[in-house]
Amino acid sequence: DAGVTQSPTHLIKTRGQQVTLRCSPKSGHDTVSWYQQALGQGPQFIFQYYEEEERQRGNFPDRFSGHQFPNYSSELNVNALLLGDSALYLCASSVGLAGGPNEQYFGPGTRLTVT
Amino acid sequence: KQEVTQIPAALSVPEGENLVLNCSFTDSAIYNLQWFRQDPGKGLTSLLLIQSSQREQTSGRLNASLDKSSGRSTLYIAASQPGDSATYLCAVRCLGAGNNRKLIWGLGTSLAVNP
Numbered sequence: 001d002a003g004v005t006q007s008p009t010h011l012i013k014t015r016g017q018q019v020t021l022r023c024s025p026k027s028g029h030d031t032v033s034w035y036q037q038a039l040g041q042g043p044q045f046i047f048q049y050y051e052e053e054e055r056q057r058g059n060f061p062d063r064f065s066g067h068q069f070p071n072y073s074s075e076l077n078v079n080a081l082l083l084g085d086s087a088l089y090l091c092a093s094s095v096g097l098a099g100g101p102n103e104q105y106f107g108p109g110t111r112l113t114v115t
Numbered sequence: 116k117q118e119v120t121q122i123p124a125a126l127s128v129p130e131g132e133n134l135v136l137n138c139s140f141t142d143s144a145i146y147n148l149q150w151f152r153q154d155p156g157k158g159l160t161s162l163l164l165i166q167s168s169q170r171e172q173t174s175g176r177l178n179a180s181l182d183k184s185s186g187r188s189t190l191y192i193a194a195s196q197p198g199d200s201a202t203y204l205c206a207v208r209c210l211g212a213g214n215n216r217k218l219i220w221g222l223g224t225s226l227a228v229n230p
């Protein structure tokens with residue numbers, strides 16, 4: 001059983017560019033959440049997708065957007081990249097809307113460096 | 116507003132010691148609490164999930180307790196090994212308005228177990 005997978009593993013972009021990160025949830029999971037983790041910090045919640053809709057959003061600007069596909073996989077898009085967007089981006093999957101007893105399973109993350 | 120604090124921020128112990136990591140949270144209206152492990156530059160591995168109605172969970176050498184009324188959780192690691200070296204993160208899933216279903220994270224405890 002493949003767990004949560006993310007691609008790419010590492011990415012280097014220039015300020016002002018756009019980036020798309022991808023996540024495939026654990027088999028049987030239908031909910032995907034995205035987190036940003038800066039070096040030495042805990043993860044910060046970006047948003048959550050369920051039934052192809054954004055259900056919750058953290059305190060991130062509109063430059064951060066996402067999408068969920070019918071197969072439950074998800075993309076995170078960041079436009080007009082800033083140096084401060086450099087971080088580890090983590091995807092987590094779970095069953096149903098978060099708030100239930102279900103654990104979130106995390107992927108290995110995508111390390112984004114903005115130069 | 117829910118805040119999660121982890122003490123100590125860093126810990127260095129000789130191999131074989133039993134140790135306790137602490138997590139405190141300000142709002143007792145939680146759904147559950149999870150302990151995660153994160154190796155440098157890597158994603159998160161869920162260690163233990165404690166529902167709000169539970170007092171503790173055990174997995175191998177790990178035992179996590181939850182005292183919701185006092186806003187505290189501890190992660191006990193028995194007979195520590197060098198392979199336990201990692202950052203341990205505590206995350207609380209909130210029930211309160213504005214935080215509903217979100218995971219609120221501590222900054223983690225960086226553990227080094229020396230051979």
